[in-house]
């Protein structure tokens with residue numbers, strides 16, 4: 001006798017799986033037009049609640065946040081993250097609380113993020129030098145931005161950079177696998193499909209390679225007894241907590257590796273993606289680019305770079321980054337959640353154990369929340385109090401509530417510094433149509449399909 005939310009008709013065994021296609025956030029947007037802002041779809045035999053409006057997202061992530069604060073146990077994340085001993089995929093409870101607070105205290109708090117200012121400046125300058133020495137020939141800006149975000153996270157978490165394609169390719173493969181659909185997670189009787197298709201094997205191979213890399217990092221830290229190039233880094237802190245058994249919390253080696261791996265996958269890809277989209281939209285909108293360059297030269301006043309202290313005066317810069325995050329939410333369906341109790345949502349009965357997706361992408365492009373939602377118009381944020389920190393449910397690129405992203409400040413500080421200085425120092429001219437193309441990749445995070453290729457000439 002339960003009053004369940006409306007559901008689209010489903011096929012036996014596969015449910016609505018066939019309707020999701022390669023771009024689930026778009027398919028779910030279309031389904032919500034018919035079935036409403038709170039619908040219950042079925043992926044295989046698993047019911048999934050999909051929220052697609054400000055009101056329904058708020059009910060889940062604010063009113064009933066604690067009920068929806070867990071994550072479902074999924075096959076691929078479990079294989080990659082040491083049976084979900086990381087932060088993002090671990091179930092709600094004491095373990096998650098402990099590891100999240102360690103990551104915040106030692107890596108992501110405002111104070112810690114401020115302390116990495118020199119690392120950001122070094123890496124930004126290093127990138128500017130590469131651009132400068134290109135002497136106007138075509139460069140792959142996307143590639144440079146990935147290296148920059150990777151290096152920043154490596155230096156503060158691991159104490160030094162690990163450059164080279166092998167590491168970058170490994171991270172890419174983790175993100176690809178997280179975006180793959182595991183049949184066995186949704187149709188238990190077809191678990192064998194994941195084995196036959198090679199998905200489980202690929203996940204195990206990547207997990208093994210990452211594990212070897214992380215073992216090397218930990219050995220390096222143990223042998224130098226905690227003194228790294230950058231001073232005390234996150235791995236040093238985690239090893240210290242492991243030795244001390246602080247507050248009776250036992251941090252095992254697998255947990256350390258899962259936490260570090262999580263921060264890489266959650267932190268580098270999303271930060272790079274949002275910066276790449278912002279630059280792409282600026283190149284596509286020369287008047288917005290001009291406005292931002294004028295602001296940059298006013299604040300820069302002919303100095304060699306715009307320092308971080310001055311970024312707060314750059315209101316248009318902040319508006320550009322917000323607008324890019326609105327139009328191109330890096331994780332369009334956020335990270336799946338799961339309820340841990342029966343709950344009444346609006347007038348519907350939602351049973352304990354229901355998986356939940358929030359279609360933040362649809363909400364950020366909903367004409368009832370935004371004027372001309374498909375247009376890139378940074379001005380809309382100039383006289384608006386709407387922010388992305390999880391209090392305004394029309395803009396949720398970082399999620400909200402207990403499971404909201406703890407890395408907002410980390411990402412924003414990198415992106416503001418790099419974008420401000422890039423447009424301050426260079427005029428970017430696109431090389432070829434694909435740079436302006438807004439096609440997206442498929443997967444858990446949505447990238448620009450084609451890299452940004454530009455020639456850069458110094459601004460006088």
Ligand code: HEM
Nearest residue numbers: 088266267270271274335398399400403404405407410411
């Ligand atoms: C523009 C950049 C970023 C975006 C768009 C982003 C987005 C998100 C989203 C949507 C979630 C899930 C929120 C939810 O379920 O409500 C999340 C979780 C998380 N993010 Fe970020 N993130 C970014 C940068 C970072 C950075 C730089 C770090 C760390 C270095 C980070 C670490 C995490 C972690 C650890 C979680 C899991 C939180 C939990 O489950 O309790 N993120 N992020």
